[in-house]
Amino acid sequence: MEITTKVIETIKDKEVTQIRLINDNGVEAHLITLGATWQAFLVPQADGSKKNIVLGFDTPSHYNQNGIAAGQSIGRVAGRIKNGQFSISDQDYQVAQNNNGNALHGGPNGFHRQHWDYELVEDNDKIGVKFTYHAKEEIDDFPGDMTVTALYLLDNQNKLTVSYTATDVTKDTLFNPTNHVYFNLSDKQDLSSHELKINAEQVLESDDTLIPTGVKKEVAATPYDFRSFKPLIPAIEATGGIDDAFLVSSKDNQPIAVLRDKDSHDTISIYSDRNALVVYTFNFPEDNVYFSRDHGLENKKHEGVAMEAQTLPDAINHPDFGNTVIKKGETVTHSITFSYTKEI
Numbered sequence: 121m122e123i124t125t126k127v128i129e130t131i132k133d134k135e136v137t138q139i140r141l142i143n144d145n146g147v148e149a150h151l152i153t154l155g156a157t158w159q160a161f162l163v164p165q166a167d168g169s170k171k172n173i174v175l176g177f178d179t180p181s182h183y184n185q186n187g188i189a190a191g192q193s194i195g196r197v198a199g200r201i202k203n204g205q206f207s208i209s210d211q212d213y214q215v216a217q218n219n220n221g222n223a224l225h226g227g228p229n230g231f232h233r234q235h236w237d238y239e240l241v242e243d244n245d246k247i248g249v250k251f252t253y254h255a256k257e258e259i260d261d262f263p264g265d266m267t268v269t270a271l272y273l274l275d276n277q278n279k280l281t282v283s284y285t286a287t288d289v290t291k292d293t294l295f296n297p298t299n300h301v302y303f304n305l306s307d308k309q310d311l312s313s314h315e316l317k318i319n320a321e322q323v324l325e326s327d328d329t330l331i332p333t334g335v336k337k338e339v340a341a342t343p344y345d346f347r348s349f350k351p352l353i354p355a356i357e358a359t360g361g362i363d364d365a366f367l368v369s370s371k372d373n374q375p376i377a378v379l380r381d382k383d384s385h386d387t388i389s390i391y392s393d394r395n396a397l398v399v400y401t402f403n404f405p406e407d408n409v410y411f412s413r414d415h416g417l418e419n420k421k422h423e424g425v426a427m428e429a430q431t432l433p434d435a436i437n438h439p440d441f442g443n444t445v446i447k448k449g450e451t452v453t454h455s456i457t458f459s460y461t462k463e464i
Contacts, residue, residue, distance in 0.1 A: 121141075121142065121143050121144055121242075121247045121274075121276070122140075122141075122142040122247075123139065123140065123141055123142075123240055123242075123247050123249075124139070124140045124142075125137055125138065125139050125140075125240070126138050126140075128152070128179075128180065129179060129180045129181060131154065131180065131181050131184070131235075134235045135153075136152055136153055136154045136180040136235070137152065137153045137238065138150060138151070138152050138159065139151045139152070139153075139238065139240070139249045141247050141248060141249070141272070141274040141280075143247070143274050143275065143276050143278065144276050145164065145276060145278060146164045146170065147161075147162065147163055147164065147274070147278050147460060148160070148161070148162040148170065149161055149272065149274050149280050150162075150176075151249055151251075151272055152180050153235055153236050153237070153238050153251065154180045154183060154184075154234075154235055154236075155183060155189075155192040155193055155231065155232040155233065155234065155236070156192070156193035156231065156236045156251040156253070156270040157176070157180075157183060157190075157191050157192045157193065157232070158174065158176070158191035158192075158272070158280075158282070158299055158301055159176040159177070159191060159412075160172045160174060160176050160412065160413075161173050161174045161280070161458075161460070163278075163386060163460055163462075165384075171307065171384075171386070172412065172413040173303055173304065173305050173386060173388070173413075173460075174190075174191055174301055174302060174303055174304075174413075174424075175188075175190045175191070175302040175303075175304065175402075175411045175413065175419075175423070175424045176190050176191050176411065176412055176413075177190070177410075177411065177412055178412045182409075182410075183232070184233065185408075186406045186409055187406070188302075188402075188406065188409065189225060189232050189300040190300065190301075190302050190411070191299065191300065191301045191302070192231075192232035192299070192300050193231045193232060193236075193251070193270050193282075193284070193297060193298075193299060193300075194225045194226060194230060194231060194232055194297060194298050194299070194300050194428070195226045195230060195231040195255075195268065195284070195295070195296070195297035195298075196226050196230070196231070196255060196260065196262050196266075196268075196286075196293070196294055196295055196296070196297065197223070197225075197226055197262075197294050197295075197296045197297075197436075197444065198225060198226075198296050198297060198298040198300075198398070198428060198430040198433070199224070199225070199296075199365070199398060199428070199430065199433030199434065200219065200222045200223065200224050200329075200330055200331055200433050200434055201215065201222060201223040201433075201434055201436065201437070202222055202331045202434050202437055203217065203221060203222060203223075204216060204217040204221075204222060204223035204227075206294070206436040206437060207436075208263065208292045208293065208294070208436070208445055209292050211263070211292075213261075213262075213263055214261070215227055215260070215261040215262055216228055216229070216260075216261050219329075220329040220330075221329065222329055222330075222331060225300070226260060226262075227260055227261060227262075229259050229260045229261075230260060231255070231268065231270075231297065232300070234253050236251035236252060236253045236270070237251065237252045237253070238250065238251050238252070239252075241271065241273065243273065245275055245276055246273040246274065246275045247273070247274055248271060248272050248273035248274060249271075249272050250269055250270070250271045250272075251269065251270040251271075251272075252267065252268070252269050253267075253268050253269075253270075254266075254267050254268075255267075255268055257291075262293055262294060263291045263292065263293045263294075264289060264290040264291025264292070264293045264448070265288070265289075265290045265291075266286045266287065266288060266289045266290070266293065266295070266446075267286070267287050267288040268284065268285065268286050268297070269283075269284070269285045269287075270282060270283075270284055270297075271283045271284075271285070277459070278459065278460040278461065279457055279458070279459045279460070280457070280458045280460075281455055281456065281457040281458075282299050282455070282456050283453055283454070283455040283456075284297040284453065284454050284455075285451065285452070285453040286446055286450075286451065286452050286453075287451040289446055289447070289448055289449060289450055289451075290448060291448055292445060292446070292447050292448050293445070293446055294436060294444050294445060294446065295444060295445075295446040295452055295454075296430055296431045296435065296444040296454075297430070297454065298398075298428045298429055298430040298456070299428070299429075299456060300426055300428055301426065301427060301428075301458070302402060302424035302425060302426045303379055303388055303424060303425055303426075303427060304413070304423060304424040304425070305379065305380065305381035305384060305386040305387070305388065306381045306383060306384060306386075307384075309414060309417065309419075309420045309423045310420065310422060310423060311352045311353060311356070311401065311422055311423075311424070311425060312353055313381050313382050313383040313384075314351070314352045314353075314379060314380070314381055314382075314425070315349045315350060315351050315352065315379075315380050315381075315382055316346050316349070316350060316352050316378070316379050316380075316399075316425070317346055317347070317348060317349045317350070317377065317378045317379075318346040318347070318366050318368065318376065318377045318397060318399070319347070319368055319369050319370070319374060319375070319376050319377065320339060320346070320347070320366035320367055320368045320369070320376075320397070321338065321339060321340075321347070321367070321369075322336040322337060322338055322339060322366070322367040323336075323337055323339050323342075323344045323364050323365065323366050323367070324336060324337070324364065324365040324366075324367070324432065324433070325337050326364070326365075330363060331434060332365065332432070332433060332434050332438060332441075334438055336367060339366075343355040343358035343359050344359075344362075344364065344366070346366075346377075349378075349380070352401065352425065356401050356422055360403070361401050361403030361421075361422065362399050362400065362401045362403075362425075363398075363399075363400045363401070363403060364398070365396050365397070365398045365432055365433050366396065366397045366398075366399065367395060367396060367432070368392070368395060368396060368397045368429075370391065370392060370393065373391075375389040375390055375391050375459070376390055376391065376392050376397055376429065377389070377390045377397055377399075377427060378390070379425065379427065380463060384462075385462050385463050386460070386462055387460070387461045387462065387463045388427075388458055388459065388460055389458075389459040389461070390427055390429060390456065390457070390458055390459075391456070391457040391459065392429035392430075392454075392455075392456050392457075393454060393455055394429060394430055394431045394442070394454060395431055395441075395442050396429070396430050396431055396432040396433070396442075397427060397428065397429055397430075398426070398427075398428040398430065398433065399425060399426065399427060399428075400425070400426040400428070401422050401424075401425050401426075402419075402421065402422055402423050402424045402425065402426065403421065403422065404421075405418075405419045405420055405421050405423065406419065411423075411424075429456045431443070431444050
């Protein structure tokens with residue numbers, strides 16, 4: 121197993137370091153200090169080449185030039201908060217409204233826009249990097265300050281785990297982070313060969329601005345029924361594009377979701393300790409965006425699928441959605457594991 125580091129860009133006098141984790145099977149996870157971002161995931165192919173199965177950018181500053189948040193650490197709160205408003209312990213709060221009047225992905229100064237410190241980690245049969253960021257109320261509007269770490273660990277079973285921990289919390293506040301990774305397991309700029317399975321009986325109903333109404337809909341007999349493997353394209357065509365929160369179950373240590381490419385047999389299984397998976401099929405590509413895996417071709421609609429493991433969005437405004445409050449002095453950790461296999 122091997123770890124390498126390299127400064128790959130300087131942005132406003134801040135160096136951005138790339139950390140490469142390489143296991144004994146030749147699987148590589150590339151991480152960068154800007155946004156504690158998962159930049160690339162290279163998996164060996166039969167011909168000796170390596171294929172990058174996530175969307176990202178070679179140049180770190182490109183992450184700041186669009187709203188895609190590819191592979192970035194999202195917080196303090198993933199997803200949307202209605203009107204950017206919430207109450208904790210009878211105290212009302214207003215945070216920045218950066219998406220149709222709502223707060224999205226921690227606002228304009230969320231985790232993904234920050235430069236994180238880092239230290240390398242070697243833990244028995246795992247190698248990794250621990251990123252650290254000191255979140256402050258004056259920067260992101262959320263109540264109180266906290267220290268946040270994003271610990272990425274790669275093992276020889278081809279599992280990459282990211283664990284987000286909040287500590288040194290100075291005031292009751294919110295904590296619902298995720299990694300906004302987009303997958304494309306094929307060599308194409310579309311999802312035509314992808315099949316998806318989600319361990320979910322229900323999906324949230326949302327309004328026109330993608331704020332949950334509070335209604336939980338059964339997936340049975342709808343395009344959202346992925347309880348067994350289904351191709352993604354028919355669901356995308358039926359819905360106009362998926363951008364929805366599934367209520368997932370992780371019983372018996374089973375994955376909450378599995379994505380596979382029927383052509384290459386490359387497969388990603390996702391494990392999470394929380395109750396939701398937001399699936400977004402890249403419905404709104406942006407101009408002048410070129411993902412590194414595309415070798416100079418501009419991004420395309422429905423090119424990748426984001427799989428965001430988290431607590432249900434806008435949970436603070438829906439008592440039955442799960443707890444995203446972290447108390448003063450409390451320490452909370454949430455982990456997501458992405459397991460790569462080639463299933464023949």
